Amino acid sequence: MKKNFFDRFADWAAYFTGSPWAFLGAAALVLIWAATGPLFRFSETWQMIINTGTTIITFLMVFLIQKAQNKDSKAIQIKLNELIAASKKASNRIVDIEDLTEEELDHLHKFYENLGKQREKKSVPDSEYQKR
Numbered sequence: 001m002k003k004n005f006f007d008r009f010a011d012w013a014a015y016f017t018g019s020p021w022a023f024l025g026a027a028a029l030v031l032i033w034a035a036t037g038p039l040f041r042f043s044e045t046w047q048m049i050i051n052t053g054t055t056i057i058t059f060l061m062v063f064l065i066q067k068a069q070n071k072d073s074k075a076i077q078i079k080l081n082e083l084i085a086a087s088k089k090a091s092n093r094i095v096d097i098e099d100l101t102e103e104e105l106d107h108l109h110k111f112y113e114n115l116g117k118q119r120e121k122k123s124v125p126d127s128e129y130q131k132r
Helices: 005-017 020-035 044-086 102-122 126-131
Strands: none
Touching (some): 005 044, 020 044
16 A cells, blocks of 8 residues: 555654654754853853744644554554454454543443453353353
8 A cells, every 4th residue: 555745754754753863863952052052152042942943843743643643543443353353252342432432431441340340259251241
């Protein structure tokens, strides 16, 4: 499958910015900026350079991080759905629960928490677990 330009760029940027080289480069820039402080007499312009640079980079990184997060979440959901579908004992009713509201997810979470506690106390067999 052919990826569009943004997908390729986002994948590359996420990979690069997570590398030790990107960290070392950013650290070097900060050190260079700090070392030039006395040269520029710690002026407001000198301070504005680092503030503006970090703000712009942070703003852009938010979108790249979200893109990577969305892709990873979707891949994980597909893998989990495949495992649920492949398991004879799993309930297919929860395959698309990511579309539920936060309140509905909280309710389901409590249900499965209680179910787990009941299984521990009563040692409920798997066949009984499937009926619920």
